Amino acid sequence: MPNKTFFWFFLPTGLAMILFIGLPIISTGIQSFYAQHDQVVKEVKKCDPFGCTVSIVVDQEATSILRDEKPLGKFNGFGTYIDRNHLAIEQISDFWKETDSFGEFINQVTNLPFYKALLFTLTYCLFVTPNVLLLGFIIALSLNAISRKIRGPLIFGTILPMIVTPLVGSLVLFWMIDAEGIIGANLQLMMEDPYLSLKSSRTLTWITIIIYGIWHHSPFAFVVFYAALQTVPQEPVEAAIIDGASRYQRIRHIVLPHIYPVVTFVALISLMDNFRVFEPIIGFSAEGSAQSLSWLIYDNLVNEEVILFGSAAATSMMTIIGIAILLAPVLIRTWKEFRTAR
C-alpha cells in the first residue's frame, strides 16, 4: 500500500490515539512538575481600645487571582516525586538512621503511602497471575474432556466472572463474603467468632481481593488455553500413549510445549491488567487496608477540597514507569525477533 493511501486510512485512528493517549501522557508528565498554590496570606492589624494585635489571615481574593492566573499551580520540579506521599526520600533516610533492625526499617517504609500501595499492587500481581494461569489451564483441560454436546453452556457459565465489570464482580462477591452475607455469616458460625469480618484484618482483606482477582481473571486464561488445546496435534499424543506415557507426562512434554507461546501471551496480558488493580478496592470498600497505585491516583483526583493534579500525575508517571519495566522484556524480545526476521 502506498504511503499516501496508508496515511489517509490511518489518520483518524492515529489522530484519536495521539490526542487522547499520547498527549495525556505528556500532559501528566507536565502536571507532575507542578503543585497546587499555597494560600496567600496577609497580615491584618486589628486595633481596639486595649491595643493592637496582628493576625494572619488567608487573602481569599489574592489566592483566587493567583489560581486563575496560573491554574496549573506553582512549579515544583521533582518536589512532588520526593515528598512524603511519593518516594519519600527524606523519610526513608531518616528511618534508615533511626531504626535498629532491617525488619523494622522495612516495616516503617511500607507504612508510607506510596510504598504501601506498591507493596499491595506487587503482591496482588505476584499471587494472582500464576494462579490465574494454573486455574485457567486446569479448567481448560477438564472442560476439554467433557462431551462436546454440553460444552456450550458450560463455557458460558465459566466466562461469566470475566464479562462483568470488576466493580460489579467485586460487589457481588463482597455482598456474600461480608459479615452480613451468606458466606461471611456462615464463617462466623463455623469459627465461632462473631466479630470475624472482612474488614477486621488486613491479611483477610488482601486474601479476599486476591481470591477475587483469581476468580475474575481465570476465565480469560481458560478461553485462550481452551482454544489453544484445540490446535494440539493428535499424532504425537497418540504416539506417546502407545509408548506408555502417563497422562501427566503427555501434558508436560507434548501439550505444554505446544501451547507455550500462548502461555506467555496470557501471562503478559494478565500481568498488565493486574498491575492496574483498582475497582475491587472500591467494591470491597477496602480502602482502609489495601491501596493500590491506581487507587492512590483516583483518591487524589476525587479529593474533596482541591484536586491534587500534581500528586496524581506524579503517581501516574511512576505507574507508567512500572508498566514499562514489566513490558520491557517482551518488547526487547519482539524487537530482536523483528531484527532477525528482516
Place this chain on the structure above:
Amino acid sequence: MEYGLDKRSNGLKTFNTTFIIVWLLIACFPFIWTFWGSFKVRADFFSRADWWYAISAFNTLLETGGQFTSKAYSEAWTEGEFWKASRNTIIVTVFVVSISLFLGTLGAYALSRSTERYAFWILIAALIFRAMPHITLVSGYLFPFFELQIWGILPTTIVVLVAINQPFTLWLLYSFFKTVPKELDESALIDGCSYFQAFRYIIMPVMWPGVITAGLFSLMLAYNDFTVTALLLNQENHTMVPKIQSYLGTNQHEGNLMWAVSAVVSATAPLFMLVMFFQRQVISGLTTGAVKG
C-alpha cells in the same frame, strides 16, 4: 480431544466432573444469589440476625406481605434515576461502538496491507498504549478538560472511550484482516478500484465476523467502564456503573444498598444475554490474537 486410544479411568472421570461442577458453582453462584436477593428487603439480604432470612424471606414477608418484592427495582429506576443512567449508557455505548469500528476498520486494514516498517512500530506502540492504566490517562485529561470546559459531558467521554479502545480494536481487526487473502483486493485494484473502493466493496463484506467480534469488545468496554465515566462525567450524566457506586454511599451520605443490588442485576442481565447470544464471537475474539501471536 476424544482420542480412541485415550482410555480414562472411572475415577478420573468422576474427579473431572466434580471439579467442573464445583468450578461452575464458584463462577455462577454469586450471580444467582444476587439475583435472588434483589427481590428481598435489605433486612433479609443483609441480615444481621440470621443469614437464613435471605432464603426464608422473614422480613420481606413482614414488610411487604409477600415472599418477593420488586420494590428495590421500582425505587432505583424512578427515585434513584437509574433510568437516566441506563439512557446515558445506551448513548455512550452506541456511539463508542460505531465510531471505534469505523476508525478501527480503516486503520487496521491499512496496517494489514502495509509492508513498511512503520506498520510494525505502530502496532508495538498500540500494544504499549493498551498497557496504560486508564486512571493514569484520566489524570492527564482532567486538567485540560477543566480548562477547555468540556468536562462532564457525554461527547467528551465518548471520544475518550473510543481512543482508549483503539489499540485493542486495531490489534483484533488487524489479525482478522490478515486472514483475508491479499489477492482479493489486489485483483480489485488491478480492475481499477481505488483502495477505498476495494476496502468498502470487496473486503468489508467478508469481514463481518471480525467486525462483530470487535464491536462486541468495544461494547463491553464502553458498557463496563468505571474509571473514565466516574471521573469525566458529572452527576447528571453518570452511566450505570458509576451510578451503582453512588448508591453504595460514602462517609458523608448514606447510600441505599438494595438499590445497588437491583441496579447490579439490571446492568448485568443485558450483558449476559448478549454474551449468551454471541458467545462464539467473544471466544474467537479472545483467541485470535493469542493463538496466532
